Amino acid sequence: MATNVIAPTHVIERLANNKKMEYPRPLAQLITQLQKLPTIGQKTAQRLAFFMLKLPEPETAQIAKAIAEVKRLLSYCNVCGAITDANPCHICTNSRRDKQVICVVEESDDLWAIERTNGYKGLYHVLGGVLSPLDGVGPDELRINSLFQRLNDVKEIILATNLTTEGQATALYLTQHLETFDITVSRIAYGIPFGGDLEYIDEVTLAKALEGRREV
Amino acid sequence: MKLTHLVLRNFRNYTQCDIGFPQRVNLILGGNAQGKTSLLEAIYFLCTAASHRAYAVSELIQYNAAGFYLKGCLDVTEDPGAADALCLEATKVATGPFTLKKNGVLEPKRSGWLGQCNVVCFSPESLALVKGAPGERRRFLDALLSQVDSRYLADLQQYRSVLKQRNALLKAFGRARGHGTAQLDVWDELLVEAGTAVILKRIQGLQHLRQYALQKHKALTGGREQLRLTYRPAWHPQRETGSRLGAVGRAVDIGLPISTSSETVSYSAQPPRSTGEGKAAEVQELFRDTLRAARETDRRRGTTTAGLHRDDFQLDLETEREGFRVREGARAYGSQGQQRTLALALKLAEVELIRERTGSAPLVLLDDVVSELDDKRAAFLLDVLEQVCAQTFITATQQERLLRHLDAPCVFMVENGHVFCPGASVR
Numbered sequence: 321m322a323t324n325v326i327a328p329t330h331v332i333e334r335l336a337n338n339k340k341m342e343y344p345r346p347l348a349q350l351i352t353q354l355q356k357l358p359t360i361g362q363k364t365a366q367r368l369a370f371f372m373l374k375l376p377e378p379e380t381a382q383i384a385k386a387i388a389e390v391k392r393l394l395s396y397c398n399v400c401g402a403i404t405d406a407n408p409c410h411i412c413t414n415s416r417r418d419k420q421v422i423c424v425v426e427e428s429d430d431l432w433a434i435e436r437t438n439g440y441k442g443l444y445h446v447l448g449g450v451l452s453p454l455d456g457v458g459p460d461e462l463r464i465n466s467l468f469q470r471l472n473d474v475k476e477i478i479l480a481t482n483l484t485t486e487g488q489a490t491a492l493y494l495t496q497h498l499e500t501f502d503i504t505v506s507r508i509a510y511g512i513p514f515g516g517d518l519e520y521i522d523e524v525t526l527a528k529a530l531e532g533r534r535e536v
Numbered sequence: 537m538k539l540t541h542l543v544l545r546n547f548r549n550y551t552q553c554d555i556g557f558p559q560r561v562n563l564i565l566g567g568n569a570q571g572k573t574s575l576l577e578a579i580y581f582l583c584t585a586a587s588h589r590a591y592a593v594s595e596l597i598q599y600n601a602a603g604f605y606l607k608g609c610l611d612v613t614e615d616p617g618a619a620d621a622l623c624l625e626a627t628k629v630a631t632g633p634f635t636l637k638k639n640g641v642l643e644p645k646r647s648g649w650l651g652q653c654n655v656v657c658f659s660p661e662s663l664a665l666v667k668g669a670p671g672e673r674r675r676f677l678d679a680l681l682s683q684v685d686s687r688y689l690a691d692l693q694q695y696r697s698v699l700k701q702r703n704a705l706l707k708a709f710g711r712a713r714g715h716g717t718a719q720l721d722v723w724d725e726l727l728v729e730a731g732t733a734v735i736l737k738r739i740q741g742l743q744h745l746r747q748y749a750l751q752k753h754k755a756l757t758g759g760r761e762q763l764r765l766t767y768r769p770a771w772h773p774q775r776e777t778g779s780r781l782g783a784v785g786r787a788v789d790i791g792l793p794i795s796t797s798s799e800t801v802s803y804s805a806q807p808p809r810s811t812g813e814g815k816a817a818e819v820q821e822l823f824r825d826t827l828r829a830a831r832e833t834d835r836r837r838g839t840t841t842a843g844l845h846r847d848d849f850q851l852d853l854e855t856e857r858e859g860f861r862v863r864e865g866a867r868a869y870g871s872q873g874q875q876r877t878l879a880l881a882l883k884l885a886e887v888e889l890i891r892e893r894t895g896s897a898p899l900v901l902l903d904d905v906v907s908e909l910d911d912k913r914a915a916f917l918l919d920v921l922e923q924v925c926a927q928t929f930i931t932a933t934q935q936e937r938l939l940r941h942l943d944a945p946c947v948f949m950v951e952n953g954h955v956f957c958p959g960a961s962v963r
Contacts (some may be wrong), residue, residue: 451722488726493719497718
């Protein structure tokens, strides 16, 4: 019987036209879209796409809905610049927070990192980047002016930009401009991580830690 | 430090090659274009993760091959009984970056790679050290210091990244007067901070280098000429400006006493600062002043004209002529022979400095050099290398003259990408 089986004409045509089989269009589209995500390459995108194909439909709808809502419902807080679902954000409006201290961070994820410590009860200010002339980012591209407008009643500014060249430059820039205000400006400490073994710490960090030692 | 074994795959004109180096002195013979220099290049690449003659690493891949692989086994200890082996591997695939492995473990950074096995390469191109532009001397100094100081390259890279940002800012704001001043202040401060560590190491390194170079040069010339090596810092306020090339450092007293052999005069007018921190503060202050003074020029040119990225050191020869001491720049006035002697003295000083700082002699690669030196200088060179016990790789086209100077070397013949070892040792 097998010899009598004839493939549908459109399949035969497709096989004749292009030797390489291609994914059906919706699948190819999903793979292309997934590849836009950071750290996702061709292979991972394919794996994710095939995984989604096997999911029951309500679950794929949920994923799609979550992605759509994240853009629709979230915005930047008008006061501190953090990503939020209410404006001003929950941290800015929280009456139990110490309004006299502002911690300046580069991005919203830095804010969440500090929040996870559960040790900080002040407010935040998200710059949205760092000074980097190479990328065309100057003070006007960052949320620096809006920081200066928040300084009434503030006693301390904590600079928590990253310890990269650009992060340091931004911290230095802010320090120089905050000098004119009557505010304590501090920089987060850097050096040995907690539980770190001196023997395994790289030399720069160790040298900086020694430089920034303090009396006990 | 001794290289005992070398493996090459698809490197330059070598398809596959496996060589053992049992001895200290290795003589590599062969005609032109057979692969003598490529063999030295492979050793140099394993030590420094860079080639001394190719611009791009991909040039090293054999024609039509997909990538190259190099492996070197080294004896770290001088003592032959306790063999402490170090295995270095370098792989490059045509389409990707190259990877470095130390004892099978991936090493992601070049600054972490340097200094494991130090190397000094002396080839006819080394003459550029004396004859060439300041960049050649800076490259020599940077390559030397990154080998002996594990932090030097990282410090320099940090400085360069700040410099890039400052230059980008100058390009963007340069002509708009008064614009971006606050930002420039910030980048200046970071530039000074990053540069100070490099400057201090350069001052100290040059001091050591000068000490050895004077000594070697004196021995080579029999004391008839005296070498003067002067640092020309381009971060110093007293640097020369206005030349066509922009800010080129003028000889500046760097405030450090020179303690060499007895008759060498001290360049220092001021008493040296006793503490390292005091010295650092002094350098920072000077560098900061220079940047401030050069700011208008920088804005106009859209680039940073002052700073250690324009440093140089000057080589002068002092001779006694009709009762007068005459001092002349070796770059412009030195004869071919004088320049060659100077380059040799500097290279030998490099070997000595590495040995002093790290406690073990570097591998020495002599590419077509020995045959170009006269008998006396060749003998002196090989004598010094024997004294410091440096493993040496010499390339030449013929052996007769060389064998007079060498005591039982291991001879290798190179022919069209293949290496033969005709006998254990030839005398």
